[in-house]
Amino acid sequence: MSVLARSVGNAFRNRVRTAAVVAVLAVAIGLALSMLVANQAVTGKVAELNASVGTVLTVNPAGGQGFEGGGEPLTAAQAATAAKVPNVSSVVGTKALRLRNAAAAAAEAAASQTGQAGPGGQGGPGLPGGQSATSVTTSLRAAIDAGTLGNRNQSSGTTGGTGSTSQSAPAFSLPVTATGIGAEVDSSGKALQLTQGTGLGNYTASSAGALLGITLAEKNNLKVGSTFTIGDKTFTVKGLFDAGTAFGNNALYLTLPTAQSLAALPGELSSMIVTVNSMENVDAAKTALQTALGTDKADVSQGQRNLQTAVSSLDSVKNISFIAFAAALATAGLIILLIMVMLVRERRREIGVLKAIGAPNRTIGLQFVLEALVLVALGSAVGAAVASFASGGIASALISSNSTTAAATGRRGGPGGFPGGFPGGFPEGNPLGGANQLLTSVTASASPGVIAAGIAAVFGVAIIGALVPALLTARIRPIEVLRGE
């Protein structure tokens, strides 16, 4: 019989009471763990959102965001100006091209007798206003078929009569977006997620290499090393990327000079992705950038405006869940403290016996701490089970109540708040989208690691809670053994 065995035995001495204590502990521990899981999920999400797009500004040609078409295109000189603005850590120019499948374009031309898709190109991948994108033919076929929006957008510039729409509609195919980029980032400034192959090396030099979205490559049976044509040039697939969205993956990236020369517009940019050195400087940098470039020349927009609202509301969820975690943890500690104080009082005489037969204080203290830990272990096991069922519900309850307000304030951002020029757009651009994504990651991150960390914290608090009554046992004198019950 060891101290541990005695502690375990003592923990089960009064089974009904043990069950009651474990149940109460399980509720507190379960709540603590649920809150920790929610907190971890939200913290991770906030960090991810901040890291990905939190400090990115987008510069488009003035007026380029609406349907009305814009003024002058952006130039390399403006990129140099932008780079000199304080707190700007990098400027990446992009040049977007609309690639039409050569065969489809010919068929369309025959059907509608107009050579080009008109300026209604903001559908599908959503090129800004169409004016800064130049159409070029390609051997590639789009990976996605045009949906209702796509058809409407594609046909809007070509058909006047409704009669011809039904006839010509099947001939339309979505264009493929080719973007020349000055660094290995997507159009929202996020690092490209290459799933195969390598990058293009120097993005500021001409190259016959291209990076393809995984679905686009699949549709055209292309692998790393395969070739295809844009205009009259042949390109080699250097790598494949996954943008995470269907439209985002119906795209390809070239180096910036390559795209500019394909468009025959050297030095011209569709947009600039400006990264600011920190979240706090974004607003100041945006104003400075707008001033430096001139309001008549360029529009500076902050793609994550809406997102910021979502982030700040997620921040409050984070704080609430952390406070709730701490409170539930403290409650568990308090329960242990009170139970153990009660047990020490109840076993006063027995502690006297142990002392009378020569038990050192630390042995008795240890015995009580271990007994508390046995109760906590049982409570944690039940609590973890409770948490694994409840944490999803608790987290979504917390987040949905917050994302409603986030959505409301997000929409107030106004029309035109979304820069349209992002192939694939921001999946997080919509705060509700952010919250929904968060929900999936909430369930995903109820990981054993987080639960283990939470249980470690519970044990830490339990030891502190049990230490007080354990130290009380040191003050019980052996003569208690002679006192009646």
Add this chain to the structure above:
Amino acid sequence: MIEVKNLVRTFKSGDRTIKPVNDVSFELEQGTLASIVGKSGSGKSTLLSLLGALDKPTSGDVLVDGVSLAGMPDGQLTRYRRRDIGFVFQQFNLIPNLSAVDNVMLPMEFAGIRKAARAERARQLLEQVQLGPEKHVRRINRLSGGEQQRVAIARALANEPKLILADEPTGNLDEQTGEHIIELLSALSRDYNTTILVVTHDRALANKTDRRFRLQQGRLTEETARNRAAASLPG
């Protein structure tokens, strides 16, 4: 050798002070079997608790082999209780949710004896006090009063103490088992040179001891051959 010098223990109850141990002095040579008799409430248990370092005297001192308990820090008092004293309590004071063997093993565990060795010794001791092997693993609260008494005696012997303090060790036993316990105690004092101080109401037991004390209202007197005749008079 144990020396008791002017030992006093007073309790305050309300505005009255009671002195269950009032200026008690005596000496016991190592290996002596001694008994204390006295009326209920005369202070016998209080005196034993002072000798066993369960309680501290109001004044006076106890010297064990010349070492004073009065100035001893708590840690050393614990060690004294563990190594030098075997206590048989009037109310047994066994741990109710442990088995007989586990109870006897406890003092050995505190003394750091290996598990196998303590289990072995615990079984031997329980056999010595005539507790059937089938009862060794039984929980204490499933044993009779007399059986618990014997487990309590076995526990007191566990660490081969120099001094055994037994408070009414035969109070719950039938004559035959009581007889056996007395034999056991006198064998210990004889063979292992253990000093034994027994509180008893049992005249037969008292008569078998080397020295007999009587406690009356906190004062200790020894029954010598001369005053024994007077003491054994009826009344």
